[in-house]
Amino acid sequence: MKIKAAVTHGLGEDFKIEELELSDPKPNEVLIKIVASGVCHTDAVARDLGLSPFPAVFGHEGSGIVEKVGSSVRTVEPGDHVVLSFSYCGHCENCLTGHPGTCIDFNELNFGGKMEDHSHRLHQHDHGVSSFFGQSSFGTYAIANERNVVKVDKEVNLELLGPLGCGIQTGAGTVLNQFKPKFGESIVIFGAGSVGLSAVMAAKIVGCKHIIAVDIHTNRLELAKELGATLTLNGNEVDVVKEIKEATNGGSHYAIDTTGVPEVVKQGLLGLRPLGQLAIVGVTGDMTFNVHEYIMAEGKTLVGVIEGDAVPQLFIPELVDYYKKGMFPFDKLVEFYDFEQINEAFEDSLSGKSIKPILRMN
Incomplete structure (x- = not known):
């Protein structure tokens, strides 16, 4: 045809x-x-x-x-x-x-x-x-x-x-399928585009206490707050790592980088508490960092997550149901x-x- x-x-x-x-x-x-x-x-x-x-x-x-x-x-x-x-x-x-x-x-x-x-x-x-x-x-x-x-x-x-x-499944799935945070834990989302904002909404669904969105566009940060972010940070205006640690009493349990920007990835790692986890979901090129300082010394995890680690036939209808209930x-x-x-x-x-x-x- x-x-x-x-x-x-x-x-x-x-x-x-x-x-x-x-x-x-x-x-x-x-x-x-x-x-x-x-x-x-x-x-x-x-x-x-x-x-x-x-x-x-x-x-x-x-x-x-x-x-x-x-x-x-x-x-x-x-x-x-x-x-x-x-x-x-x-x-x-x-x-x-x-x-x-x-x-x-x-x-x-x-x-x-x-x-x-x-x-x-x-x-x-x-x-x-x-x-x-x-x-x-x-x-x-x-x-x-x-x-x-x-x-x-x-x-x-x-x-x-x-x-x-794809995009919305990736953001929400990284929270709901990969991290599976407990009620009251903390998460930082770097990049408030469609993937990042989907992660914000998913974090609200599971009851994260601190949902911190980081971006450089004011309008996107405002939308992040509307969708469930408890704190928004403009990366051009504040010391992001310092603000995260102060807000979360020592660092977040989880973080997601959607930007693919090496310096932002480093902020994500430094803003974690010991045993914290950072997921990379965007295309990220070469970068250099001290593995002992950024990961090993505090037992942190850096992981790549593809398509939100979802089984689409199960996960997409679940997201549709959350949408119908006004939760997503x-x-x-x-x-x-x-x-x-x-x-x-x-x-x-x-x-x-x-x-x-x-x-x-x-």
Whole structure:
């Protein structure tokens, strides 16, 4: 079938909405009419660093309606509302023990440009076009493996739900699945974008006593306070580590860095109490620090967390339920754009003008 999709033909190039051919789903795949798709920093990184082969259709926070299912699909049927999440093999040790975000084939399945059977579903002029995260949701339709597809409540606005598949799942899941803080413990979130603010809301759900948000944008810090932060710190105006230690009586139990900025990562480590844990959830480059001083001497932990260590089929419906109960108001992060405004949406995301852009496919 012919579809419209946002194609990137080369490193760092703008998105161009073009006509592509989409193949029929294989037995374990699902055809989804995309209603909306979140814009995630990972899409920009993939485009600008060439994480997937070009030409490519990016997008990995899709939401839509099932139109057709393959012969072996059992978990969804035509008419179901679904969110698309990351791709995983389903049979390696990490997948089988409930950690599909660290699937041994994660990079190949999500960034390799082909589906699980090493073929393309997207074509243009008889040539294959790379898929992304096993879905490529920057299009009017998408094919995804059944494992990528999460059935969601039809009572909730489907246009809102795509970002639950990655960014929002990452922030909330790092708190609820990785840290699992006890009531009354403390957490610091560095970066008040969509990932960080999702972590703020999750920390409020579990009853953290101190929920400290750190950013350099006043408007984002104000929203963090509205969503549950008990203290906000502007990194350009205060000694962040000093303020954290004073507020938490010696340091936080947990911290999350969403920024990928080496100096901010160091602040996160220094602001922990002994035995504290810092999770890295953003793309972070080379950095240098004294391991004894920053980690070993106080028994601290530095850990990378992918996709909130979530099982999407279990965790995303849980987040939707929290949203319906008014406990997880992630709609306050969202700004909608028409599909044709995709390049504007990416610019606004980069500048900080928009916390979580969502493209409506119309």
